[in-house]
Amino acid sequence: MIRKRIALATAAATALAGALIAVVTTAGPASAATISQPLRTMVANLPVATEVRTGYDRDLFNHWIDADGDGCNTRYEVLITEATTTPSVGSGCALSGGRWLSYYDGATWTDPSDLDIDHMVPLAESWDSGSRNWTSAQREAYANDLGDARALVAVTDNVNQSKGDQDPAEWVPSLASVRCRYITEWTAVKTRWALTVDTAEKSALTTYAAACTNSTVTVVTAIGSGTTTSPTATGGSCTGTNATDVTIPDAGSAVTSTITISGCAKTTPSTTSTVYVEVVHPFRGDVSIYLYAPDNTYYILKSASSTDSSADITATYTVNLSSETTNGAWRLSVRDNYSGDTGYLNTWTLAL
Structure with a gap:
């Protein structure tokens, strides 16, 4: 199949230009574990x-x-x-x-x-x-x-x-x-x-x-599994995992998956909170990933890249979430920004 590189990401970035964006550290390519x-x-x-x-x-x-x-x-x-x-x-x-x-x-x-x-x-x-x-x-x-x-x-x-x-x-x-x-x-x-x-x-x-x-x-593993290296919470019930598959449509709207944190003893998350993400997709460069805090502030974990043609995402992202409130509904938003293939969000774990 000849892949059609449609730059949907540009329009999305423009629409969100005024929002607060945090700097994160991303992991390298997915590999066998x-x-x-x-x-x-x-x-x-x-x-x-x-x-x-x-x-x-x-x-x-x-x-x-x-x-x-x-x-x-x-x-x-x-x-x-x-x-x-x-x-x-x-x-x-x-x-x-x-x-x-x-x-x-x-x-x-x-x-x-x-x-x-x-x-x-x-x-x-x-x-x-x-x-x-x-x-x-x-x-x-x-x-x-x-x-x-x-x-x-x-x-x-x-x-x-x-x-x-x-x-x-x-x-x-x-x-x-x-x-x-x-x-x-x-x-x-x-x-x-x-x-x-x-x-x-x-x-x-x-x-x-x-x-x-x-x-x-x-x-x-031959394809990334969400049960291998999920981060461990550093206190109380300040962690959560969602392992329900969510299909990522080809060049479609963003899909979301929610983890609700409740009963965490910490009022605010750590400056080094972690988000572990497993996505199955033939071209991981197509995929962008955003984390939304309970107040809808968003953090860019991964942007789309037309030059990354490797498959799958198995990555731990480190984020400074200390300005947020710990307890509440946290959403992972995943989008396929180019046409040609579909995939799915397999697992994600949030440790605050």
């Missing part, structure tokens, strides 16, 4: 949002690809990696002599055609819970994720077909002894790719996790 949390904590930190199936097409996820050019595509890479008896690899990546265990049902197979490669979180489910806002490259990376062994798994073909696009509120392996593994891997993949869960899914994951050993789960 390592999250290590007990299983139940990781489940609890999964953000809840309504699922949206509109526009889904499996062809939007390019798979299977041969990323390293060795003649074996992603499907065969998984089969080779997960074989309990290593197969011989022939011309065209034909596999022979291997043996595989399908952990969902405990079945053993020697013919690769009896196995499907299951996306732990199905493609359609990922669309419902966030990947609809990704770029084509991000969806391709998700569909061929060899960077985390939990993302793709070789299982009995008809078992995979019975699972379909269902989440753990609707389907878990029939083999009870592997359900904790399944729930852990599902949670890890959702965390790795900053995907949301719906209410029923969150409830099911919470129930299953309560019956499992609360082992530490480690994930390297």
Whole structure:
């Protein structure tokens, strides 16, 4: 797609020229982070949002690809990696002599055609819970994720077909002894790719996790997640987090997300208050971010930039809010200033 650079930001800045603007320090580009949390904590930190199936097409996820050019595509890479008896690899990546265990049902197979490669979180489910806002490259990376062994798994073909696009509120392996593994891997993949869960899914994951050993789960994020480095409040209840996804329309009006601070013992915020922000967007340069205090004074956290074509925003902004009143409704305003792509505000945390 040829992106149309429409300078909507200029008009917005002119309209707000008379308002009070604070100087902030912004963080650098979003990058992978390592999250290590007990299983139940990781489940609890999964953000809840309504699922949206509109526009889904499996062809939007390019798979299977041969990323390293060795003649074996992603499907065969998984089969080779997960074989309990290593197969011989022939011309065209034909596999022979291997043996595989399908952990969902405990079945053993020697013919690769009896196995499907299951996306732990199905493609359609990922669309419902966030990947609809990704770029084509991000969806391709998700569909061929060899960077985390939990993302793709070789299982009995008809078992995979019975699972379909269902989440753990609707389907878990029939083999009870592997359900904790399944729930852990599902949670890890959702965390790795900053995907949301719906209410029923969150409830099911919470129930299953309560019956499992609360082992530490480690994930390297592929897309920013709002549960990694949220700032810690320095006193009382002077912090808040909003992890409800808010869609940022393409070249549209600003969208807002509110955190209400109440009961904070401090009358005024710190001179080094922090705002942690997670935005999923294919071109973070498109996005501007403003913080509005309870009295509607605004602070520019991030301006749009036509030269920044990197994806996603994972940043902590430091702001002098000492002239404000701590308790009240604080609003984060996010806008896509150029046409061509949409995104969403994933999580933001305010520490006063």
